[in-house]
Each structure stands twice: as structure tokens, then as C-alpha cells.
Amino acid sequence: MTPTPRLDAVGLVVSDMAATLAFYRRLGLAVPRDADSAPHAEAVLPGGLRVLWDTEETVRSYDPDRPRVTAGDRIALAFRCSGPQEVDAVYGELVAAGYRGHLEPWDAVWGQRYAVVLDPDGRGVELFADAA
Template sequence: MNPTMNTIDIVVSDMDATIAFYARLGLDFKLDPNMPEHAGCDLPGGLHLMLDTEPFRTPFLPGWTAPTGGPRTLLCFEFPVPDEVSAKYTELVEAGYRGLKAPFDAFWGMRYATVLDPAGNGVDLYAALPAS
């Protein structure tokens, strides 16, 4: 029997800052009333996204340290039109989040940009370019 991948868990440094960042992308995280170090958000298609603080998660990951040098994982958000990629990137950078790659028209036919969430996780913003 094959398992079902239905949850992604992100270890974060600052829960409030991370929830505020993802709220700007339309995600509605709910803190667990019994564990304020844990939050979850149900996404379309049955996927569940979780946030756990470093102090909460590290006892379960012996030897874990926060990654350095750049994101290893990227969450990707699709927009209906390319202009919305640029607008959201600008909004996030102006709000103080770090832009990793400014919006550009990629050779594979998408408007693409990358920002970092407060814990340094990569977040791609993209939209299909109009057919020429």
C-alpha cells in the first residue's frame, strides 16, 4: 500500500511573523489552542500545511540545526496573470520581506519571482505568460 502525502510541515523561528507573511498570500493559519507553537492551514485538494516553532520541533529532530545558505524547499503560489506576480512581490518586499529573485519572464513561459518567508523558506510566485 502506498502512503498519501497530505501534509507539509515548516519549522519556523517566529510563528506570528510567519503567519502574517502567509496571510498576505491568502493562507489562513489557525494556532492550535493546546499548543501555541503549532499552527495549521487546510489547502485545496486535501493538502494541509503546518507551522511548528524551532523549540517545539527540534526535540523530535536530534541534531537538527536551521539550514544556512539558502532555501532547500520552496512553496509555489500560482497567480492568474503575470502582473499579479509583480504586484505581490512588490507588496511583500515593501512590507519588509526579503526578495530573493525579482520578477522576470522565464524561458519556460512563466512570470516568476522568489521571496523568503521570515524563517528563510523560499516562496515562489508565478503565472503563465500569455501565448505569443
């Protein structure tokens, strides 16, 4: 029988660990406070999937030729909200806290309330809920 790998973690490379972790804590991820100055941090999600964050310096320590990514949406994290009002509220709270909104909440044609805010490294973070 051939073993089948299972997805265990999603890793993100970050330019400012403390700023990034503050953003993701606002989205409910439990990240230890002492991780703000660490070269690596992680949070375990319900179900066991992990989100990993590594500083650019950490990644360069084992992959010195890796090109620096300045921004973009080659990967996006999508957070399910309890309903359309929570999409609007979370988006509003993040923007009021100084994070950049990318797409204000809207009713998507596929039947969900959707919004996109940018994390400190410019990655799109999607907020969504089933339409009422």
C-alpha cells in the first residue's frame, strides 16, 4: 500500500512577525504572545491543521537564493464567518484598526457575503459567510 500524505500545515513567509501575528490574532487564531519576536510561530486550528509563519530571515537561512516576494495573492486564507453581518463587522474592525481593505463587503453572485482585507505583507485574506 502506498502511503498518502495529508495536508498538515499552511506556511506563510512574513516581513514583520509581530505585525503579522497581531493581524491574525484579530481573526481569532491562538498564537502565543511570546511568538512576536520569534523567527517561527504557529497556531493549531480546530481539526488539527496548522498555520505557520516564518520570517524572511529564517527562510533565507536555509534557502538563501529564494526570491523575496513583495506582495500578492499566490495563496489566500479564507475565514468563514457566522453570517453576513459578521463579515461586515470583522472587515470594519480590521480597517478601523489600520489594516488595508482591498474589497469592501459585497453580496457575491455565488451566494455568499464576501470581503477581502490585506494582511501586513499584502496577502489577501478573505472573509465570507453564506448569504442570509
